[in-house]
Amino acid sequence: MAVQRVPTRSVMAREPVDLSGKRNRNASEALIAAVLFLFAAFSLLVTLGIGGVLLFEAVRFFREVPVTEFLFGNTWTALFLEKEWGVLPLVRGTLVVTLIALLVAVPLGLMSAVYLSEYAGPRVRSILKPALELLAGVPTIVYGYFALTFITPSLLKPLFGREIHFQSALAAGIAVGIMILPLMASLAEDTIRAVPYSLREGAYALGATKLETSLRVVVPAATSGIVAAFILSMSRAVGETMIVALAAGARPADGWNPLEGMQTMTAYIVAVFTGDVVYGSLEFQSLFAVGLLLFLMTLTMNILSQWIARRYRKVYQ
Amino acid sequence: MATEIPQTPLRAASVTQFKEHVDPEEHERVITISDLNVYYGDFHAVAGVDIDIPENRITAFIGPSGCGKSTVLRCINRMNDLVPTARVEGSITYHGTEINSPKVDPVEVRRRIGMVFQKPNPFPKSIYENVAWGARINGYRGDIDEHVERTLRQAALWDEVKDKLKDSGMALSGGQQQRLCIARALATEPDVILLDEPASALDPISTLKIEELLRELQQNYTIVIVTHNMQQASRVSDRTVFFSLNERRQGVLVECGPTTKIFTNPEDRRTEAYITGRFG
Amino acid sequence: MSLTTNLGTAAGSVRRHTWRPRIANRNRRARVLSFVFMLAAVSAVLLLALLLGVLLLRGWDWIRLDLFTEQYSRNAEDAGLQAAILGSILLVAVSGVMAFIIGVGTALFMEEYAPKGRITDVLQTNISNLAGVPSVVYGLLGLALFVEMLNLGRVLLAGALTMGLLILPIVIIASQEAIRNVPLGLRQAAFGVGATRWQVIHHHVLPAAMPGILTGTILAISRAIGETAPLIVVGASAVVFANPDSFFDQYTAMPMQIYQWAKQPQEEFTQLAAAAIIVLMVILLTMNGLAIYLRERLGKDRW
Numbered sequence: 001m002a003v004q005r006v007p008t009r010s011v012m013a014r015e016p017v018d019l020s021g022k023r024n025r026n027a028s029e030a031l032i033a034a035v036l037f038l039f040a041a042f043s044l045l046v047t048l049g050i051g052g053v054l055l056f057e058a059v060r061f062f063r064e065v066p067v068t069e070f071l072f073g074n075t076w077t078a079l080f081l082e083k084e085w086g087v088l089p090l091v092r093g094t095l096v097v098t099l100i101a102l103l104v105a106v107p108l109g110l111m112s113a114v115y116l117s118e119y120a121g122p123r124v125r126s127i128l129k130p131a132l133e134l135l136a137g138v139p140t141i142v143y144g145y146f147a148l149t150f151i152t153p154s155l156l157k158p159l160f161g162r163e164i165h166f167q168s169a170l171a172a173g174i175a176v177g178i179m180i181l182p183l184m185a186s187l188a189e190d191t192i193r194a195v196p197y198s199l200r201e202g203a204y205a206l207g208a209t210k211l212e213t214s215l216r217v218v219v220p221a222a223t224s225g226i227v228a229a230f231i232l233s234m235s236r237a238v239g240e241t242m243i244v245a246l247a248a249g250a251r252p253a254d255g256w257n258p259l260e261g262m263q264t265m266t267a268y269i270v271a272v273f274t275g276d277v278v279y280g281s282l283e284f285q286s287l288f289a290v291g292l293l294l295f296l297m298t299l300t301m302n303i304l305s306q307w308i309a310r311r312y313r314k315v316y317q
Numbered sequence: 318m319a320t321e322i323p324q325t326p327l328r329a330a331s332v333t334q335f336k337e338h339v340d341p342e343e344h345e346r347v348i349t350i351s352d353l354n355v356y357y358g359d360f361h362a363v364a365g366v367d368i369d370i371p372e373n374r375i376t377a378f379i380g381p382s383g384c385g386k387s388t389v390l391r392c393i394n395r396m397n398d399l400v401p402t403a404r405v406e407g408s409i410t411y412h413g414t415e416i417n418s419p420k421v422d423p424v425e426v427r428r429r430i431g432m433v434f435q436k437p438n439p440f441p442k443s444i445y446e447n448v449a450w451g452a453r454i455n456g457y458r459g460d461i462d463e464h465v466e467r468t469l470r471q472a473a474l475w476d477e478v479k480d481k482l483k484d485s486g487m488a489l490s491g492g493q494q495q496r497l498c499i500a501r502a503l504a505t506e507p508d509v510i511l512l513d514e515p516a517s518a519l520d521p522i523s524t525l526k527i528e529e530l531l532r533e534l535q536q537n538y539t540i541v542i543v544t545h546n547m548q549q550a551s552r553v554s555d556r557t558v559f560f561s562l563n564e565r566r567q568g569v570l571v572e573c574g575p576t577t578k579i580f581t582n583p584e585d586r587r588t589e590a591y592i593t594g595r596f597g
Numbered sequence: 598m599s600l601t602t603n604l605g606t607a608a609g610s611v612r613r614h615t616w617r618p619r620i621a622n623r624n625r626r627a628r629v630l631s632f633v634f635m636l637a638a639v640s641a642v643l644l645l646a647l648l649l650g651v652l653l654l655r656g657w658d659w660i661r662l663d664l665f666t667e668q669y670s671r672n673a674e675d676a677g678l679q680a681a682i683l684g685s686i687l688l689v690a691v692s693g694v695m696a697f698i699i700g701v702g703t704a705l706f707m708e709e710y711a712p713k714g715r716i717t718d719v720l721q722t723n724i725s726n727l728a729g730v731p732s733v734v735y736g737l738l739g740l741a742l743f744v745e746m747l748n749l750g751r752v753l754l755a756g757a758l759t760m761g762l763l764i765l766p767i768v769i770i771a772s773q774e775a776i777r778n779v780p781l782g783l784r785q786a787a788f789g790v791g792a793t794r795w796q797v798i799h800h801h802v803l804p805a806a807m808p809g810i811l812t813g814t815i816l817a818i819s820r821a822i823g824e825t826a827p828l829i830v831v832g833a834s835a836v837v838f839a840n841p842d843s844f845f846d847q848y849t850a851m852p853m854q855i856y857q858w859a860k861q862p863q864e865e866f867t868q869l870a871a872a873a874i875i876v877l878m879v880i881l882l883t884m885n886g887l888a889i890y891l892r893e894r895l896g897k898d899r900w
Contacts, residue, residue, distance in 0.1 A: 032795045033710055039702030046762055047723055053741040111637035119631055131642040139823025141852050142874050145859045149867050150651050178644055198438040206451035206505055207428030211627035221441050239731025241826035269733050270829045279745055291737045302729040425620055456617035
């Protein structure tokens with residue numbers, strides 16, 4: 001029986017095979033890639049926008065008020081008739097509130113982190129971790145409300161009596177501390193868990209107790225991550241607005257007494273809007289000057305935190 | 318039991334040298350393991366092990382991987398306590414005292430029975446601190462500097478690091494790191510040192526250095542070493558314990574005896590098969 | 598019992614030194630301190646309970662139908678949240694959609710198109726920095742850009758666009774994570790049958806990553822719904838008498854209302870604020886619950 005001869009490919013194809021693909025398809029692929037690139041570039045635009053807008057208005061402000069007076073002046077009476085533009089009282093307010101917040105959040109946060117990563121069993125973790133996440137999800141205005149209407153009257157007044165004002169850096173500081181506690185705890189915990197188990201084994205084998213291993217070997221090994229967590233939490237505290245707007249006070253601080261009201265940089269910015277602010281006025285521009293200072297401070301802290309985390313990650317292989 | 322023992326002495330094909338030793342039977346038994354059974358959850362990992370560890374001698378645990386050598390080793394210093402699913406039954410006595418008793422504090426045990434791990438794990442601290450820390454937390458009441466130097470000399474590391482004690486322990490080479498870990502273990506002045514495949518992650522030269530070190534240390538310490546390298550076991554140990562898996566995939570002790578005997582004239586067929594390379 | 602009592606010094610002269618291991622002390626200290634650590638960790642739960650307790654105690658009576666049907670009033674009895682709730686919903690819807698589109702697009706570019714190297718490093722650092730910018734500063738951006746420069750005025754749209762920018766980094770980061778989690782094997786299989794890059798993404802990667810992306814977007818939205826500061830700066834009003842007619846109308850939002858009421862000295866307003874907070878938190882909890890549900894449900898039946 002004659003076998004039907006099937007023409008092979010090499011017999012059929014006389015011209016070279018065209019692998020260049022459909023023109024339309026390539027064009028639309030390129031278009032899509034371009035569109036997505038634009039989306040990505042958008043995020044760069046946002047940063048430029050923030051920087052640009054802040055600089056633009058701040059420069060206008062500094063034409064009226066010398067930079068040195070702004071940065072080193074110690075009186076801020078922006079909303080009064082006699083206007084003085086020394087920003088130090090606002091910076092002081094921010095610093096005091098932040099410091100108190102860190103005093104609350106860092107010890108509690110670190111201890112929680114050590115407990116969660118070294119001691120807690122899976123059942124306990126399944127309760128505590130969601131609780132921390134919930135705490136992290138509470139809107140900051142709720143903490144502000146809490147500070148104003150609970151911390152001050154029910155906790156601080158009995159303690160300090162007359163000394164404490166109804167709005168104080170202390171009350172706000174405590175609330176800000178509670179707000180950043182989950183952040184500090186979870187960042188620190190991630191770092192501590194990342195320490196290799198072999199280090200712990202080495203310590204146990206020397207006859208160390210669990211506590212000694214945790215505190216003297218594991219935590220020190222995680223130091224850089226913990227420092228990065230600390231700085232990031234501090235940055236969050238500095239940028240916090242609503243808690244201080246409600247509970248820290250509307251008057252720029254004279255001194256360092258946390259029992260008094262101290263307006264922070266962020267609180268000032270929203271305080272301006274209780275009245276009517278006119279576009280182009282000096283008050284309007286002062287918002288951006290303070291905003292610029294705030295932005296630079298938080299940006300520096302964020303970059304520093306990232307740098308520390310990256311640089312010291314290779315401490316142990 | 319062996320059915321045929323060839324008349325000519327049997328030699329593991331690659332073993333060419335043996336350690337000069339005195340019969341270990343005469344020495345005092347520091348550690349006695351009786352009827353040791355270890356369970357991980359429901360899995361019966363190690364069944365019915367009996368071993369005597371003689372003082373100031375090197376005892377090697379050999380056998381194919383996964384047959385329980387490291388598990389038994391870790392029972393000796395109660396490291397298995399750290400594994401939540403592990404359960405240890407049987408008796409392990411140390412100088413006559415039962416280690417597995419609930420009245421015994423594992424922290425105390427680990428102070429006297431040191432351990433060196435397979436992969437060098439120095440602390441991310443300075444070389445000095447790596448050695449000093451263990452001593453310090455255990456309440457060493459003497460000159461720590463002197464103690465660090467003495468310990469590093471014992472570990473044959475002093476000359477190489479004496480000028481850089483403040484440098485990080487992790488900046489050393491693999492072999493040096495492992496000797497640092499040995500120094501660290503020596504710093505608590507144990508009298509038993511357990512080593513879990515200490516040279517398997519190292520290059521051949523470092524391996525030989527460590528074996529040399531162990532032979533020196535043996536004069537003052539009781540050493541138990543787990544190794545999958547038969548030549549190493551024959552070069553270094555006085556007594557060898559051979560582990561294997563039984564039909565139920567449990568780790569069991571097959572044979573235990575002086576090293577020369579195990580490698581030239583083993584009593585058990587399985588031992589013979591392993592050392593001649595027929596399996597494992 | 599310590600082993601020391603049953604042991605002399607072992608034979609051999611290496612041990613000549615004094616040791617005071619004080620094991621009982623160290624163990625006791627270990628127990629005490631681990632208890633303290635546990636208290637610290639538990640404090641989070643306690644604080645949460647305290648917070649909820651205070652809120653419920655104060656606000657419970659005020660949760661009634663009027664809260665949802667009434668508008669602004671200087672009299673606590675007649676005050677309600679309707680405009681605020683509607684405002685919040687509209688704000689969050691627009692900003693969510695905006696952040697979703699731009700965010701997913703950005704994440705796709707960074708994970709699927711951009712070569713790993715300089716470009717992605719710069720973009721990534723930039724996004725991390727944007728995520729850390731204080732929300733007031735976004736408000737300032739919105740004020741200068743949308744309210745003034747684009748001349749939108751203090752309207753709902755300006756607020757929504759500002760919020761969109763605020764939550765954009767969150768959506769980007771969550772989407773990146775979700776896209777990264779899609780196994781390489783899936784992409785390789787699709788490429789293997791001759792699909793183009795966009796076809797692979799459109800038909801395989803995106804559907805696989807969608808649960809994670811949606812979860813991230815919902816979390817971003819729940820962040821947006823609680824933000825107050827940018828809204829204040831961008832001109833959301835605290836005093837709005839009626840629901841907004843359009844996106845070019847004045848508006849308010851729940852956090853604004855809470856802020857307003859919390860500032861009032863009268864006790865009724867303090868309680869009313871608590872009630873409003875409870876409503877807000879219920880909405881938040883629902884959204885988070887939805888996000889978790891989505892993550893579990895859709896994430897499971899993959900491979």
